[in-house]
Amino acid sequence: MSLLDALVIGAGQAGLAAAHALGARGLQPLLLEAGPTPTGSWSRYYDSLTLFSPAGHSALPGLPFPGDPRRYPTRDEVVDYLADYAARLGAPIELDTAATAVTRVAGGFRVATTDGREFAARLVVGASxxxxxxxxPALPGLDGFTGTLLHAAEYRRPEPFTGKRVxxxxxxxxxxxxxxxxxxxxxxxxxxxxxxxxxPQRPLGRDLHEWLHRTRVERLPLGRLLRDRTVRVLDDGRYRAALAAGRPDWRPMFRRATTDGLIWSDGVTERIDVVLLATGYRPRLSYLAGCTSVGGRPALDAAGYPAHDRGVSTTVAGLGFVGLEGQRGIGSATLRGVGRDAEYVVRRLAAGVRVATPVGAR
Incomplete structure (x- = not known):
């Protein structure tokens, strides 16, 4: 088995940014992507999704987002941008190839995949x-609810829910x-x-991200303070107006679900057709479950979250991460932030690593 310079797990925005940073330092990466395209989760998001950051602040390193920099790109535009970025990157990408296990061995790592292959690399970047x-979340009674239960990850468009109570x-x-x-x-x-x-999305007439960029607040190391904090909704006024008009209305969290509805906080029981969980996401890092340092220290903590310092593993040498929420700052899990984080992580990982001759794997 030939030894690669670096193996990047994931070829979405985080993985592509990591590959760019590795290439800029003379390291040849191989990317493993579980899906059929190098676009990460973007192609699976709901149809009407638009970025909350303008195009001018939504690009990966080396390739500006096309079009008016003040506009807010759609989901499909982001998908096209990432596919174009991957094509220009010049790094090999193995599609439909998910990592199943990463093991620390002498001189680097061994990575097993779903198709039975194994790869060896000096460095590994978890960019899933x-x-x-x-x-x-385990909400009371929800396991017995017999209506339609789905996560936002499964939602695409409103038409199938016409006339429903949601x-x-x-x-x-x-x-x-x-x-x-x-x-x-x-x-x-x-x-x-x-x-x-x-x-407000545009305080004093400028997009909030422009203010964050000008004041450099987005570069502050606020990751640990911001992780798990309640997110404020960026709004140009339409969503606040919609809630004020009761379309939708807002109610405190329900007490529990019944077989066909919900018991609200005021004790009123109501029949509900659909419960849609827009309750966020967690990192998919199961491939690191058995990864430990030479001394036996695990890459993940008891909750399955990586032990890291701003994206560099604090337990397993040569292991890094890009794209985690709150990894270094408020933009770490976004298009505008993964490039800075990738450069930082790769700089720390690559220190002292001798460039290998780019080779494939079997």
């Missing part, structure tokens, strides 16, 4: 991102956007533990 596994669980950007869209065709309640909190 922070959105690989939909989070489905409860959307969550208070983040996706929850509000999906609930407002569904409210055009259905009776919708947005329900969460705390009321929705908004941030």
């Amino acid at each position: 991102g922070g959105f690989g596994a939909p989070h489905r 409860a959307v669980v969550g208070a983040g950007n996706s929850a509000v956007q999906i609930a407002a869209e569904l409210a055009e065709v259905a009776a919708v309640t947005l329900t969460s533990r705390a009321p929705v909190r908004f941030l």
Whole structure:
């Protein structure tokens, strides 16, 4: 088995940024992508999704996002951009190839995949991102609910829900956007533990991301402070107005689900056709479950989250991460942030690593 310079697990925005950073340092990466295209989770998001950051602040290193830099790109535009970026990258990508196990061995790592192959590499970057596994909280009674139960990851468009009674669980950007869209065709309640909190998308006439860039706030090492905090919804005014008009309405989190409905916090029981969980995602890092240092220290903690310092493993030498939410700052899991994080992680990982002759694997 030939030894690669680096192996990147994931070929979405995080993996492509990591491959670019590795190449800039003379290291030849191989990317493993579980899906059929090098576009990460973007091709699976709901149809109407648009970025909350303008095109001018939504690019990966080395390739500006096309078109007016002030516009807000759609999901399909992001998919096309990532596919173009991958084609220009010049790094080999193994599609439909998921990593199943990463093992630390002398001189580097051994990585097994779903098709039975194994790869060896000096460095490994886990870039499967922070959105690989939909989070489905254990809400009271929900396991006995016989109506339609789905996660936002399974939602595509509102038409199939026309005329239904729908409860959307969550208070983040996706929850509000999906609930407002569904409210055009259905009776919708947005329900969460705390009321929705908004941030103006264009304070003083400029996009919020422009202010973050100018003040350099987005570069501050706030990752650990920001992780798991309630996200404020970026809004140009339409979502606040929709909630104020009761389309959708908002209610505190329900007490419990019944077989055919919900018991609300005020004790009222109501029949519900659909419960849609817009409750976020967790990293998909199961391939690291058995990865330990030479001394036996695990790559993941008891909760399955990586032990790391700003994306560099604190337990397993040569292992890094790109694309985790709150990894280094407020943009770490976004198009605008993964490039900076990738450069930082690769710089630390590559220190002292001798460039190998690029080879394949069997």
